[in-house]
Amino acid sequence: MTTPGTLGPTCRCPKPWPGLIARVNGTYYRMIASTEDGPLSRLHLARCTACQAPYAGAWRLRVQHAA
Numbered sequence: 001m002t003t004p005g006t007l008g009p010t011c012r013c014p015k016p017w018p019g020l021i022a023r024v025n026g027t028y029y030r031m032i033a034s035t036e037d038g039p040l041s042r043l044h045l046a047r048c049t050a051c052q053a054p055y056a057g058a059w060r061l062r063v064q065h066a067a
């Protein structure tokens with residue numbers, strides 16, 4: 001696991017990256033860390049849900065599976 005940090009201050013939470021959130025078109029969405037960038041992660045910045053640190057790694061939208 002690599003440590004994101006190229007965009008500045010990284011997460012300093014006791015448990016790093018307890019959650020990721022990104023604002024897309026004015027709405028906040030929960031994100032999950034991913035091994036590859038999705039279409040949204042190239043256009044938007046994800047942040048730590050707790051300390052708001054910018055997340056430099058790849059992420060994607062958390063898909064809500066219906067049953």
Ligand SMILES: [Zn+2]
Pocket residue numbers: 011012013016017018048049050051052053
């Ligand atoms: Zn944090």
